[in-house]
Amino acid sequence: MKQDSRLVRMLHVLIHIGLLGGRETSETIARMLNTNPVVVRRTMSALRRKGIVGSEGGRGGGWVLLRPLTELTVLDVQTALREDKVLSAGLSSDHPACPVERAANAALVEAFARAEETLIGEFGRLKLSIIADAALADAKKLPARAEPPRQEPIR
Amino acid sequence: MKQDSRLVRMLHVLIHIGLLGGRETSETIARMLNTNPVVVRRTMSALRRKGIVGSEGGRGGGWVLLRPLTELTVLDVQTALREDKVLSAGLSSDHPACPVERAANAALVEAFARAEETLIGEFGRLKLSIIADAALADAKKLPARAEPPRQEPIR
DNA sequence: ATATTCCGTAACAAATATTGTTACGCTAAA
DNA sequence: TTTAGCGTAACAATATTTGTTACGGAATAT
Structure with missing residues (x-):
C-alpha cells in the first residue's frame, strides 16, 4: 500500500x-x-x-x-489525523481458538505496544x-x- | 492497504x-x-x-x-521476511529543497528510529x-x- | 517405468488504503 | 452580480498483501 x-x-x-x-x-x-x-x-x-x-x-x-x-506537538497533529494507534501489529485470525495463534498475536501486540509508547513519547515532546x-x-x-x-x- | x-x-x-x-x-x-x-x-x-x-x-x-x-527469536523471523526496517515514517518529497519539509521529515525519521529501536529490542529478546x-x-x-x-x- | 506426492514459480485476480481529480453547491466580500 | 474561497461526493490511479490457477521438476512407492 x-x-x-x-x-x-x-x-x-x-x-x-x-x-x-x-x-x-x-x-x-x-x-x-x-x-x-x-x-x-x-x-x-x-x-x-x-x-x-x-x-x-x-x-x-x-x-x-x-x-x-x-x-x-506532533502528537496533537497525529491524533487529530487518526484516533487509533500509530503502530499496529499485523495479527492473524485464522483460527481464533488456537492457543499458538493467540500467543503469537499477544506477543506482537505487547511488543508493538512498547514501541508505540516510545513513539508517543517522542511525538508528545516534539x-x-x-x-x-x-x-x-x-x-x-x-x-x-x-x-x-x-x-x-x-x- | x-x-x-x-x-x-x-x-x-x-x-x-x-x-x-x-x-x-x-x-x-x-x-x-x-x-x-x-x-x-x-x-x-x-x-x-x-x-x-x-x-x-x-x-x-x-x-x-x-x-x-x-x-x-522473533527478530530472526522478521528480518528473514524483510531486510529493511519494520517501522517507517511516511515522509514527503514534495519540495526536497524546502527547509521546513526537510525538518519535518527529519523529526519523524528520528522519532520512528527510536520506536524501531524499542521494537527491535523486544523482538530480539523474544x-x-x-x-x-x-x-x-x-x-x-x-x-x-x-x-x-x-x-x-x-x- | 509409472504414478503419486511433494515443492518452486510465474502470472493474474481480489481486496484495501492513500492520493489525485472532477464536479457541484454554498458563503462572503468586492 | 461576480468572484474567490471552502465543503463534499464520487470516481480513477496507485501500491501492497493475499488468494488462486496453472505449470514444471523432484523424490519415492509400487
Missing part, C-alpha cells in the same frame, strides 16, 4: 503557516504540497475538528492557525516550534534561496 | 512445527493458516533462504525446522520458545479441546 504521508505534510503546512503568521488558501497550500486544493481541504478538515486550525470561506478566506507552534527552529537553522546554512522553488504565476 | 500478517503467521507455523517436532507439508500448514499451499511456499521460502527452515520435495517431503525454538510456553500454559487453562471456534463467555 502507499505510505501515509498526511502527518508530515500537515507538519509542513502548519509550520509554514506558523512562520508566515497569516492566512493561507487551500490553493497556496496545495502548491506547497504539490497537490491540489481538494486534498488539502480533506486533510486539514481533520485538524479543524480538533481546533488546531480554522477555515473561512468566501473572498479573503483561507486557513489560520488557532494555536501557536509552541503549543502544538513541539512544532522545535521543528520550525531546526528549519530556520537549516535555511540559514544554505544559500539564500531557501524557499521552495516558486512557480511563476501563470494566470 | 492491507495489513502485513506474514510475521505472525510464520510465528504460528514455526511454533507449531517446533512443538510437534516433525515435518509438515505446505498443504497441512495452509490449513493452519486458512489459506492455500502456494501462499505458504511463497512466504516460507524467505525463511529457507535464511536457514530457519528447510524444505524437501517429493513424496514424504515437507518443511522442517533447522533451529530449535530456543534459538530462534524467543519463539517463550511464545510456545505461553501457548501451552494457555491451552492448559482451557478445557481440553483446543481447536473449534469456541468463544469465552463475555461478561
Whole structure:
C-alpha cells in the first residue's frame, strides 16, 4: 500500500503557516504540497475538528492557525489525523481458538505496544516550534534561496 | 492497504512445527493458516533462504525446522521476511529543497528510529520458545479441546 | 517405468488504503 | 452580480498483501 504521508505534510503546512503568521488558501497550500486544493481541504478538515486550525470561506478566506507552534506537538497533529494507534501489529485470525495463534498475536501486540509508547513519547515532546527552529537553522546554512522553488504565476 | 500478517503467521507455523517436532507439508500448514499451499511456499521460502527452515520435495517431503525454538527469536523471523526496517515514517518529497519539509521529515525519521529501536529490542529478546510456553500454559487453562471456534463467555 | 506426492514459480485476480481529480453547491466580500 | 474561497461526493490511479490457477521438476512407492 502507499505510505501515509498526511502527518508530515500537515507538519509542513502548519509550520509554514506558523512562520508566515497569516492566512493561507487551500490553493497556496496545495502548491506547497504539490497537490491540489481538494486534498488539502480533506486533510486539514481533520485538524479543524480538533481546533488546531480554522477555515473561512468566501473572498479573503483561507486557513489560520488557532494555536501557536509552541503549543502544538506532533502528537496533537497525529491524533487529530487518526484516533487509533500509530503502530499496529499485523495479527492473524485464522483460527481464533488456537492457543499458538493467540500467543503469537499477544506477543506482537505487547511488543508493538512498547514501541508505540516510545513513539508517543517522542511525538508528545516534539513541539512544532522545535521543528520550525531546526528549519530556520537549516535555511540559514544554505544559500539564500531557501524557499521552495516558486512557480511563476501563470494566470 | 492491507495489513502485513506474514510475521505472525510464520510465528504460528514455526511454533507449531517446533512443538510437534516433525515435518509438515505446505498443504497441512495452509490449513493452519486458512489459506492455500502456494501462499505458504511463497512466504516460507524467505525463511529457507535464511536457514530457519528447510524444505524437501517429493513424496514424504515437507518443511522442517533447522533451529530449535530456543534459538530462534522473533527478530530472526522478521528480518528473514524483510531486510529493511519494520517501522517507517511516511515522509514527503514534495519540495526536497524546502527547509521546513526537510525538518519535518527529519523529526519523524528520528522519532520512528527510536520506536524501531524499542521494537527491535523486544523482538530480539523474544524467543519463539517463550511464545510456545505461553501457548501451552494457555491451552492448559482451557478445557481440553483446543481447536473449534469456541468463544469465552463475555461478561 | 509409472504414478503419486511433494515443492518452486510465474502470472493474474481480489481486496484495501492513500492520493489525485472532477464536479457541484454554498458563503462572503468586492 | 461576480468572484474567490471552502465543503463534499464520487470516481480513477496507485501500491501492497493475499488468494488462486496453472505449470514444471523432484523424490519415492509400487
